[in-house]
Amino acid sequence: MSQPISLGLVGLGVIARAQHLPALKATPGLRLAAIASRNAGLETLPSYPDIAALLDAExxxxxxxxxxxxxxxxxxxAAAIAAGRHVMLEKPPGASVSEVQALSALARACGVSLFATWHSREAAxxxxxxxxLADLEVRSVEIRWMEDVRHWHPGQxxxxxxxxxxxxxxxINALSIVTRLLRDPVRLTRAHLELPExxxxxIAAQLDMVAGLQTRIRAQFDWRxxxxxxxxxxxxxDGPEIALREGGARLEVDGEARISAPDQEYRALYARFEQLIARGESDVDLAPLQLVADAFLLGxxxxVAAFHD
Structure with missing residues (x-):
């Protein structure tokens, strides 16, 4: 039996502790070997202040x-790829579309796997x-993704x-699901953005989009x-109404519950990362990030009123 792939985790904030650490523990083909974080570490593993120190020491x-x-x-x-390491990116995969495209090209040149993850696509x-939906015509899509920023991102x-x-x-989690569900490419036609002064x-956004030629998509995002x-x-x-609720954990068909399952998203991501490495492949889908970039371009x-934590 082959040895697990040794992995370094860079960043040890809320999402890393809540999702990445448990998912890695549940993935036998991967072995968490070291941490890089400016402000935190794990007593059981070597910990370094940044990725440069981690790559040099490990x-x-x-x-x-x-x-x-x-x-x-x-x-x-880029530093990890240039050092010959396979890389997995938390969502969003970068601050811009062009920089992730550059990383994808660098990964190909260096012969390593790059995985731009979208965890909500792995919802149950x-x-x-x-x-x-493969046998149905989608006529319209309505997205409502609204939450309390003070609860999920305090002081960030x-x-x-x-x-x-x-x-x-x-x-972008909702956009990652929709671009996975629909057969046709999604394009933005209009956006309205509300920015605190x-x-x-x-802090809020309304998007109008179209998939293919006629599937209308309306999205409402709000952090208040x-x-x-x-x-x-x-x-x-043209058949039943299909609804995904609770971030994709619950499926309803014409109002009848079909699936309601616990969160296993990050376990699926790490299993996929292991698979990509074994196959020598990458997975870099930028459709959700492109829609966000287009919203900033066209919006x-x-x-609106100032926001204070």
């Missing part, structure tokens, strides 16, 4: 998983919904800065929702 590492904010991630990923209901200033995406940080990224959070996608077809902007 020459036997085979792969790197990056859980850092998208700003600055290009330099980290997504695969079955996609199978059902980077998310309000250029490259941090603002409300598109969660909203003291921030550089939107309190109480029960809303993550749902409703697809109206009308309105200044």
């Amino acid at each position: 020459p036997d590492l085979q792969a790197i998983s990056l859980c850092t904010p998208p700003q600055g991630r290009f330099a980290q990923a 209901a997504v695969a079955q919904a996609r199978e059902m 200033d980077w998310i309000w800065q250029p490259g941090g995406l603002g409300v598109f940080d969660p909203g 003291n921030r550089q990224a939107p 929702q309190t109480g029960k959070q809303t993550w749902e996608i409703v697809l109206r077809t 009308e902007q309105t200044r």
